[in-house]
């Protein structure tokens with residue numbers, strides 16, 4: 737079974753990002769490049785990280801009208817990401833067009849409800865009900881739109897997995913026991929997420945901000 741850990745390289749300096757990924761390379765299955773990295777280093781930075789030879793998850797969480805998102809997907813195609821994200825709240829047409837524009841080897845997954853939000857935050861955006869129900873609704877929409885899977889927290893992945901048997905589930909908001917949650921609100925341990933059906937475990941600060949990132953990555957891998 738391949739290593740499901742994708743290290744979130746939310747690191748401002750390109751050299752530091754490369755050094756961190758190289759250091760823990762033997763204990764992760766891929767790297768995740770998000771907005772912080774892409775806004776600072778663009779496609780050049782992605783090519784640099786690609787040289788490490790690990791699968792790339794380009795987490796740009798695209799959210800715009802269908803034509804614009806499809807155009808962005810086409811432009812990013814050349815980077816050959818293994819995984820890309822769009823927001824499920826962009827709607828069915830946007831997700832359909834995003835999938836159609838992506839390369840055939842790229843999994844397109846929809847962000848449902850950010851792991852930094854809880855039920856009160858959701859209510860303030862005008863959506864009543866539980867995070868669980870909101871995630872389930874958006875998962876159904878993503879599946880109907882032909883996407884490969886979704887991004888959700890480890891608190892929902894078990895239910896989504898029961899409903900969408902062959903879905904591809906990306907789970908961030910992971911904290912090994914006792915680690916600071918910081919801005920994350922819907923958290924579980926990597927092991928729990930894995931047991932409940934996560935395909936990819938996105939882990940950033942518990943590794944990148946650890947005193948010894950190599951030991952942290954190794955310890956997390958050992959719990960799986």
Ligand SMILES: O=c1ccn([C@@H]2O[C@H](COP(=O)(O)O)[C@@H](O)[C@H]2O)c(=O)[nH]1
Pocket residue numbers: 744746770847849850851852887888908909910920938939940941942
């Ligand atoms: O709902 C979401 C979607 C994406 N993320 C991203 O995952 C990592 C998590 O980093 P940690 O340091 O392990 O908290 C980060 O890059 C987010 O942009 C998420 O956390 N939640």
